[in-house]
Amino acid sequence: MKKKIKVLISACLLGDNVKYSGGNNLTPELVTLLEKYNVNIVKVCPECFAGLPIPRLPSEIKEGKVYSKDGRDITEEFLDGAEKTYEVVERKQADFAILKERSPSCGSSYIYDGSFSGKVIEGQGFTTRKLNEENIIVFSEENLEEIEKYLQELSK
């Protein structure tokens, strides 16, 4: 029997209330796609793995470091969250990842610019960068067509 596809997914995208505000980013179209391909889900939240509380102040990346909105440098926590998420990929042998766009941990194409003004720039979150360095493919929930193509490839 063919092995089930295993995908690492940001927990907030599946409806877990782990984001900084205490809410979630449930993306029903993503859930439907994962069900269609009978995917084995590995849920992660790098910021939770790092021991950051829920709710917590929003944080953004500026000049390679992460700051919470009160100006505290929380780069170490984000590095820790990235490392622990990678350990989960390794342990669970996930095929690829789908992480929340624009997050300072999970963003894969865009992040906020560090000014806490809502401005978005090109860039990656700390966890995505770590996974990419380890040759793990990371998609965002905004690329469902690409994700489906990749799932089709893996299902062959």
Ligand code: SF4
């Ligand atoms: Fe979602 Fe990632 Fe932020 Fe956790 S760290 S709340 S999984 S975007």
